[in-house]
Amino acid sequence: MIRATQVRPQPRWTETPVDTVVLDFDDRHRRRMAMTGTRGLEFLLDLENAVALRGGDALVLDDGRLIEVVAAPEPLVEIRGSDPHHLIRVAWHLGNRHLPTQIMAKGLRIRRDHVIEAMVKGLGARVIEIEAPFDPEGGAYAGGGHGHAPEGHPHDHHAAHDHASHDHGGHHHDDDHHPHDEHGDHGHQHGHTHAHDHK
Template identity: 50%
Template sequence: MRAIELLPAGTWKDAADAVLLDHDHRHRRRFLLKTVSGEDCMLDLPQAVALRHGDGLRLEDGRILAVQAMAERVLDIHAHDEDALMRIAWHLGNRHLPVQFLPGLIRIRYDHVIAEMVEGLGGHAEEEDAPFDPESGAYAPGTGGHHHHHGHDDDDHKH
């Protein structure tokens, strides 16, 4: 069985089976997967992609496998108010950590050092076993890319 096409979440229906993958195993091009029902499936895509929870993989025979995020050891980060949570989010981003935003909290992979930092910033970090499906990031394909504006053209501005 070969998976040959990525179908973004919401663009497909009726999966024949599913693959349960942790975050590290959801950015692939070619990889041997084991379905939930126990079958082997070769992921064989033209380029590496970041598989997201809810995506589908079209098999050569037309059937679809659902991609599901596996429960992992994570930290769910809460704060007393939105300002504190935004400040914590800035510190997490400054460390280039993958983050998942959920209503009222930020989820990251478990890291005891970061948990201590969060507590020091006035937040609370609760260890959980839960699916981790972080933001793909501003530089990921399909997000509009990365643009810089360097300098300016004097003809466009009145001085």
């Protein structure tokens, strides 16, 4: 089976792709996985490290042909605040739980999660259920703003939101000042169900 061993971020490619793969957020965070394009081309994604793929990226096959990556729509909620300061406060709470979050011009998008949605509503924000591609921020640990490390040095996407991949030395939760009472029994687990199956 032909392999795709490199990723070319948009807009660093202009060639016509030979096929397209439509992937949700989970499947855009893989290192090695058999894939089939929408036109039937079968290939093996076989990267040196897991890379956070984004819609518009291209996978480079062994023979130089390109497969375009399209971000699939999935169930999300869009969070709206009463003003920018309110939205920043909500974003802080989401970040404190290490939730993958997409920052929009007028709101925040996360995957549907009734516990988190209840928390957000408790903070006075409005929650709107939508279907849309999910393209969250890569995080401070993810390298470049696009979610990719510099060319030739792909990063492991776990660094953005996997507790095991970094300590909290410069990322204090400051438990003395906010004891996380609202965590209940769900801790930091939301949004991580996909993070351990593709090493």
